[in-house]
Amino acid sequence: MARYQTSGILRGRERGQRRPEHLTERRSKPPIVELRQASKVYAGGHVALERVSLRVDRGEFVFLVGPTGCGKSTLIKLLIRELEPTEGEVLIAGKDIATLSNDRIPYLRRRIGTVFQDFKLLPSRTVYDNVAYALQVIGAARSEIRTKVPDALRLVGLADKTKNYPDQLSGGEQQRLSVARAFVNHPPLLLADEPTGNLDPATSVGIMQTLYRINKTGTTVVVVTHDREMVDKMRRRVIGLDAGRVVRDQAAGLYSDEESTREFAARLRDELGVEDERY
Secondary structure (H helix, E strand, C coil): CCHHHHHHHHHHHCCCCCCHHHHHHCCCCCCEEEEEEEEEEEECEEEEEEEEEEEECCCCCCECCCCCCCCCHHHHHHHHHCCCCCEEEECCEEEEEECCHHHHHHHHHCEEEEECCCCCCCCCHHHHHHHHHHHHHHCCCCHHHHHHHHHHHHCCCCCHHHHCCHHHHHHHHHHHHHHHHHHHHCCEEEEECCCCCCCHHHHHHHHHHHHHHHCCCEEEEEECCCHHHHHHHEEEEEEEECCEEEEEEEEECCCCCCCCCCHHHHHHHHHHCCCCCCC
């Protein structure tokens, strides 16, 4: 009965979501992430996501942007099956994860690296052991751990901090450590939920550079962010959410698709090397 009531809530809301062109292209392999008309309605009738359809291909780097409360975090939770959609499908590498039994969910999450804004490090373990733990819990061999942990720490620039503890690191170093832990098992998909939210601009650049390097190894990276400057600099694919709907999907987008005439003129002068005649 609740299912039909939910459907009524969703039908009652305004339609008009555009289907981006890339959703209609044929691919030889299924996308690493796919949502098909996925909706999430919380108890009380709050619609967090409404009929969201999107695809993220293997090897892509994607920014997920939008105002607070637009559904970004809900979408991330759907991808790791912390939540289930009220309607629609959520597929990872072509598999509808709603069909997974509860004892298979940990195996799904082992294939998805997750970076959180608050780091979620183990304070009583060293830098090395924090990263090694991610392999130990999946039963990796000691030889594999001895190889993969140093490689991950080198990638994020913490090779000289192996014996330090988290409270001996700066905020940026702690976030890089959380990135290393998420990537050490070389997952095909890495999700980063506001990875620079608590960091200063200079440190944020370093975190994004690290995520970019990880993406260049072949891992698909999806970043939830409010960091306008970083999104505008990197010019990667941008998916915009608003009120639970996809309102924008651009291949090399900006944080906002709204650009004033003055901003456009300034950018054009800069690109053409033309000085402003007013000065």
